[in-house]
Amino acid sequence: MKHHISISDVLLGNKMAVARALNFLENRRPEEIGRVSELIEQLSRNxxxxxxxxxxxxxxxxxxxxxxxxxxxxxxxxxxxxxxxxxxxxxxxxxxxxxxxxxxxxxxxxxxxxxxxxxxxxxxxxxxxxxxxxxxxxxxxxxxxxxxxxxxxxxxxxxxxxxxxxxxxxxxxxxxxxxxxxxxxxxxxxxxxxxxxxxxxxxxxxxxxxxxxxxxxxxxxxxxxxxxxxxxxxxxxxxxxxxxxxxxxxxxxxxxSDDNQRRRHNRISWILLLYRERFGSFGMETLGGEENILRLIEQVDIGNPFYGLCRLTEKLRDTLRSSNSGIIHERT
Ligand SMILES: Nc1nc2c(ncn2[C@@H]2O[C@H](COP(=O)(O)OP(=O)(O)O)[C@@H](O)[C@H]2O)c(=O)[nH]1
Ligand SMILES: [Mg+2]
Structure with missing residues (x-):
């Protein structure tokens, strides 16, 4: 089923559009992650x-x-x-x-x-x-x-x-x-x-x-x-x-005082949540613990939290690859 969500209607506070966007985000199915990410990015920009x-x-x-x-x-x-x-x-x-x-x-x-x-x-x-x-x-x-x-x-x-x-x-x-x-x-x-x-x-x-x-x-x-x-x-x-x-x-x-520091901090913790949710304590340990991961997130584009998650996922993959490369080498 294809949902149509009109961003401009959401921005106008149109209740129907707001409800539709909320339902889409809440009931998202795994295969729709791309569209969820897109919607969140558009909303976050506006x-x-x-x-x-x-x-x-x-x-x-x-x-x-x-x-x-x-x-x-x-x-x-x-x-x-x-x-x-x-x-x-x-x-x-x-x-x-x-x-x-x-x-x-x-x-x-x-x-x-x-x-x-x-x-x-x-x-x-x-x-x-x-x-x-x-x-x-x-x-x-x-x-x-x-x-x-x-x-x-x-x-x-x-x-x-x-x-x-x-x-x-x-x-x-x-x-x-x-x-x-x-x-x-x-x-x-x-x-x-x-x-x-x-x-x-x-x-x-x-x-x-x-x-x-x-x-x-x-x-x-x-x-x-x-x-x-x-x-x-x-x-x-x-x-x-x-x-x-x-x-x-x-x-x-x-x-x-704060300017946007507080909101920036909140977005960073959102990315950490997404990462933790997906990779659990294994993922947290592999990337050197929470503090280290927060530092990594500081360096990525936090405009869209899913991009942040992608960067961390790549980093995780690289880390695993380099730590396993010795083993892979022996086997070949
Ligand atoms: N006396 C008095 N009772 C209140 C006041 N505000 C709420 N209540 C009552 O306290 C109960 C719980 O209220 P509710 O708003 O559901 O509390 P919540 O669980 O914190 O959301 C209800 O029976 C309300 O009618 C108030 O300012 N004065
Ligand atoms: Mg209540």
């Missing part, structure tokens, strides 16, 4: 220049989906278009029990400026395999704001950190766990911390005090960004405006 990719993570039940519904409303007021990828943890073995009652992301399905896609988490902790990155290229070409919802409890944040521009970690008042993570410094520092369900006034104030105390110990990420704390109530519908202001501030910060 991202929305001002796009902002935001990861919304945090324990189950803190109100991430509810908050995203509010954020969608707020971004629509600002006339921005939005694509949401919601990584559904329900397919994970332990996921079901953790979920409790769960809100769906609420939006107007007739609004052409909003597109929501759920995907199963799969075997990765946050489900952020290369599959997410493939889908992301479609969203980056089609929407101004991209929201990625994942479940995270402390240590899986690095995974999301490698996919998005800005990490938002959501907690709820009275749940000591995530606050403990932060105090103990276990958690990667998110760019923005949200205390949702702040309609629970007294508990929320206590959580804020706790976090402020941790903050005074000198929170700052590598690029000099000072993480902020925002209180929201997705139930009552307040705080999302301030959250968007903070998000914009982080985007401005990235533009002025």
């Amino acid at each position: 991202p929305r220049p001002g796009r902002h990719i935001i990861g919304i993570t945090g324990p189950p039940g803190v109100g991430k989906s509810s908050l995203i519904s509010r954020m969608i409303g707020e971004y629509r007021n600002q006339n921005q278009t939005i694509g949401v990828i919601s990584v559904d943890p329900s397919s994970r073995k332990s996921g079901g029990a953790l979920l409790g009652d769960r809100a769906r992301i609420n939006w107007d399905p007739t609004d052409p400026g909003v597109f929501i896609r759920s995907m199963a988490a799969g075997r990765h902790l946050g489900g952020l395999a290369w599959r997410t990155r493939h889908l992301m290229t479609v969203f980056e070409a089609a929407y101004d704001v991209i929201l990625l919802e994942t479940v995270g409890v402390g240590q899986s944040e690095t995974e999301i950190d490698e996919v998005v521009d800005t990490v938002v970690f959501v907690v709820q008042p009275g749940s000591g766990d995530s606050l403990q993570f932060m105090k103990a410094g276990i958690m990667e520092i998110p760019h923005i911390l949200v205390i949702n369900k702040a309609d629970q006034k007294a508990l929320a104030q206590k959580a804020l005090n706790d976090l402020e105390a941790v903050k005074s110990l000198g929170w700052m990420d590598k690029s000099g960004w000072q993480p902020g704390i925002v209180m929201t109530s997705a139930l009552e519908g307040w705080g999302q405006e301030e959250l968007l202001t903070r998000l914009k501030a982080h985007q401005d910060h990235l533009i002025s």
Whole structure:
């Protein structure tokens, strides 16, 4: 079956074209790898220049989906278009029990400026395999704001950190766990911390005090960004405006400090993922381990991750050939 995917329709944010491109990338069959590569390259060459990719993570039940519904409303007021990828943890073995009652992301399905896609988490902790990155290229070409919802409890944040521009970690008042993570410094520092369900006034104030105390110990990420704390109530519908202001501030910060370093780094880790997925630990060892491979990727064209993968594959073949040449020689 031949799919026709119109890049220009994707760029216009045409929902049908977006859905078609996503389906093609998700259901790809091995023989279509060439067309997948081509599509990803075309999309990667045409991202929305001002796009902002935001990861919304945090324990189950803190109100991430509810908050995203509010954020969608707020971004629509600002006339921005939005694509949401919601990584559904329900397919994970332990996921079901953790979920409790769960809100769906609420939006107007007739609004052409909003597109929501759920995907199963799969075997990765946050489900952020290369599959997410493939889908992301479609969203980056089609929407101004991209929201990625994942479940995270402390240590899986690095995974999301490698996919998005800005990490938002959501907690709820009275749940000591995530606050403990932060105090103990276990958690990667998110760019923005949200205390949702702040309609629970007294508990929320206590959580804020706790976090402020941790903050005074000198929170700052590598690029000099000072993480902020925002209180929201997705139930009552307040705080999302301030959250968007903070998000914009982080985007401005990235533009002025990092420039494209962060996105470049993320693409490099994508190529590493593809390579690891294909050749496993054997491939990793043969090319001298992760650090060495990252150095190799630094030298190749990362515009299309599949080219990067091809270069690594060639390098692997050369390495194997030269290390086997002695044996082959003896046998002939
Ligand atoms: N009191 C209160 N409840 C909320 C708030 N936001 C979400 N909830 C409730 O918390 C539960 C979990 O919300 P959900 O958005 O599914 O959380 P997620 O698992 O983090 O995506 C639902 O019953 C929501 O109605 C809030 O701001 N205040
Ligand atoms: Mg949710």
